[in-house]
Amino acid sequence: MKTISVEILRTWLEEGRSVTVLDVRPADQRAEWTIPGSVHIDAYRALNEHDPHALDAVDVVDDVPVVTVCAAGRTSQLAAGQLTARGVPALSLEGGMKAWSLAWNTAEVPLEDRSVRVIQVRRTGKGCLSYLIGAGEEAFVIDASLDPHLYLDLARSRGWQITSVFDTHIHADHLSRSRQLAERSGARLFLPDQQRVSFAFTAMRNGDTLATERLMLTAVRTPGHTPESTCYLLNNALLFTGDTLFPTSIGRPDLHANAQEARARSLLLYHSLHKLLALPSETLVLPGHASQPVPFDDKPIGARLSEIDEQIGLLHATQTVFVETLLKRLPPTPPNYERIITLNEAGLVPEGDVTELEAGANRCAIS
Ligand SMILES: [Fe+2]
Numbered sequence: 286m287k288t289i290s291v292e293i294l295r296t297w298l299e300e301g302r303s304v305t306v307l308d309v310r311p312a313d314q315r316a317e318w319t320i321p322g323s324v325h326i327d328a329y330r331a332l333n334e335h336d337p338h339a340l341d342a343v344d345v346v347d348d349v350p351v352v353t354v355c356a357a358g359r360t361s362q363l364a365a366g367q368l369t370a371r372g373v374p375a376l377s378l379e380g381g382m383k384a385w386s387l388a389w390n391t392a393e394v395p396l397e398d399r400s401v402r403v404i405q406v407r408r409t410g411k412g413c414l415s416y417l418i419g420a421g422e423e424a425f426v427i428d429a430s431l432d433p434h435l436y437l438d439l440a441r442s443r444g445w446q447i448t449s450v451f452d453t454h455i456h457a458d459h460l461s462r463s464r465q466l467a468e469r470s471g472a473r474l475f476l477p478d479q480q481r482v483s484f485a486f487t488a489m490r491n492g493d494t495l496a497t498e499r500l501m502l503t504a505v506r507t508p509g510h511t512p513e514s515t516c517y518l519l520n521n522a523l524l525f526t527g528d529t530l531f532p533t534s535i536g537r538p539d540l541h542a543n544a545q546e547a548r549a550r551s552l553l554l555y556h557s558l559h560k561l562l563a564l565p566s567e568t569l570v571l572p573g574h575a576s577q578p579v580p581f582d583d584k585p586i587g588a589r590l591s592e593i594d595e596q597i598g599l600l601h602a603t604q605t606v607f608v609e610t611l612l613k614r615l616p617p618t619p620p621n622y623e624r625i626i627t628l629n630e631a632g633l634v635p636e637g638d639v640t641e642l643e644a645g646a647n648r649c650a651i652s
Contacts, residue, residue, distance in 0.1 A: 287365065289352055289376040295388045295409075298322070298581040305351045307343060309364045310382070314356060318410055320385060321580040323354065332363040340367050350374045357381040385410045386640045389431055391439070392585040394523070394571065400499050403523065404439060405571065405585045406431065411643065412575035413459050414586060416525060419445040420499035426466060427451045427517060427525050428573050430459050433466040440470075449495060451475045451502070453527025453573055454514040455482065455629050457540045457622040459643050464632040477506070479513035484632040489515055507561065509554025510536030516561065518568075524590070527573040529554070530561055532588035533596050534576060534652035539615050541626055547615075551608040558600060566591035576650055614651045620644055 297304050298321075306323035308315055309332060315325050324343075331339035345351055351373055353364035358381035368375035378385065388410055394403040404417040413430035417439055424445035426436050429452075440447050447470040452463045454477060464484060467474035475495070478488035491506035505516040510528045514536070517525040528536040535558060538550035561570075571587045579586065594600060599610055619625075621642050628635065635642070 287369070287376045288358075288362070288379045290379050291384045291388050294352055294378060295390070299390055301581075303346075303349045305346065305349055306354060306378075307351050307364065307368075308354045309340075309360060310355050314382075318382065319578055320354060320382075320388075321409065321578050321582075328364065329355065329360055332360050332367070335363075337367070340364060340371075343368070345371075345373045348374070350376060352376050352378055354378045354385070355381045357383050380640070382410065383640045383644060386643055387431065389435065390579065390581045392583045394569070394585045394587065396522075398499075398520070401520065402443070403519075403571070403585075405587075406436070406439065407575065407579040407586070408459070409579040409581070411459060412577065412579055414571070414573055414575060414579075416571060417445075417447075418500060418502075418519065419443055420497065422446055423448045423497050423500070425449045425451065425495075425500060425502060426463070426472075428453055428456075428527065429462040429466045430456075431462060433462055433469040436466055437470060446470070447472045448497075449473050449475060449502075451489070451517060453477070453516065453525065453529075454511045455479070455626060456528075457511075457626050457629075458574075458619045460625060460634050460639060461629050461632075462634060465634055477504070477513040477515035481513065482630050482632060489517075491515075505560070507554075507557035509538055509550050509557045511541070512550070512553075514557070518564070521565075522567075523569050523571055524561065524564065525571050525573075526561070528650070529557060530570055530593065531572040531574065531576065531650050532570065532586065532593055534650035535597065535599065535611075537615060537651050538611060540618065540622055547612060548608060551611045552604065554611070555604050555607045562590060562594060562600065564590060566594070574650065576652065611651060616651065 308325045309328045328339045353361040355361040361377040365375040365377040401420045406415045416427040418425040450467040476486040489504040494503045503518045507529045539547035568590045
């Protein structure tokens with residue numbers, strides 16, 4: 286049976302190669318998260334019952350390879366087998382959507398100041414967004430969510446040395462790779478000031494600034510999503526908001542919190558969001574997550590504060606309405622979030638396969 290790795294499929298999609306990605310999972314799994322641009326046939330049951338007509342309804346384009354996808358890479362082998370028997374060049378995605386959790390792509394944020402470059406590094410499946418910010422020979426990384434070697438390679442290929450690594454908050458939906466990246470690169474690790482983590486870091490308090498020749502990063506404390514949540518303002522123009530503010534939604538206040546704490550955090554979030562809205566309206570917000578799988582389209586995810594202000598009605602609600610509405614709209618909690626928080630507080634990324642632990646789509650936002 287022919288298979289294809291996540292890394293090769295990722296590269297094909299990034300290069301824009303012709304490929305049909307055929308998702309054969311049940312519809313409810315498909316609804317959870319997908320590979321951007323994939324087509325779907327709910328053939329899971331038929332394939333496992335060895336129905337020879339399971340994929341009869343699939344239209345294939347001559348000579349365009351088909352990559353079959355399921356949850357873990359087993360049923361997709363049956364699908365690839367059936368297509369191959371029809372003379373279609375078919376490959377099964379190794380490890381399925383579970384392995385796809387680590388697939389990534391990049392998009393560069395267009396900036397007027399050409400001496401500064403900002404690369405959005407996206408975990409396409411989970412929607413985690415991290416940032417590589419380079420100028421001269423130095424680079425900063427914010428919210429690393431992928432293997433450190435990837436950021437090191439991206440920086441090296443642009444002639445940058447990673448000197449500072451930041452997290453916006455203690456994450457609940459994915460393992461932070463910032464501590465590991467700082468160790469591997471020799472960079473300093475900056476975290477919002479808090480007593481949650483049990484490893485060494487440099488604390489960023491409200492207004493703290495880190496400046497190099499061309500980069501000036503200032504911490505803007507914005508508690509709410511978590512008590513320590515902090516946004517970073519770059520060169521007074523770009524705002525890295527973590528999970529506090531997204532282009533069309535706001536951060537949830539309830540993870541790792543009881544009902545009373547969630548209410549208190551909602552109120553903090555109200556004030557934090559209004560603190561951000563007081564920044565110049567042309568400030569470009571670059572969030573920590575996407576709500577949908579991230580396409581391979583080179584288009585950075587972000588929006589001007591003025592656009593967000595127009596887009597999110599809740600930002601104009603009174604304090605009371607804001608809190609009550611937020612608490613009513615809480616989405617289901619992400620899988621394994623308590624365990625992920627514990628590992629992030631310890632600064633640990635377990636050896637081996639962590640995709641099971643990080644499984645599923647992102648659920649950090651309320652829209
Ligand atoms: Fe978060």
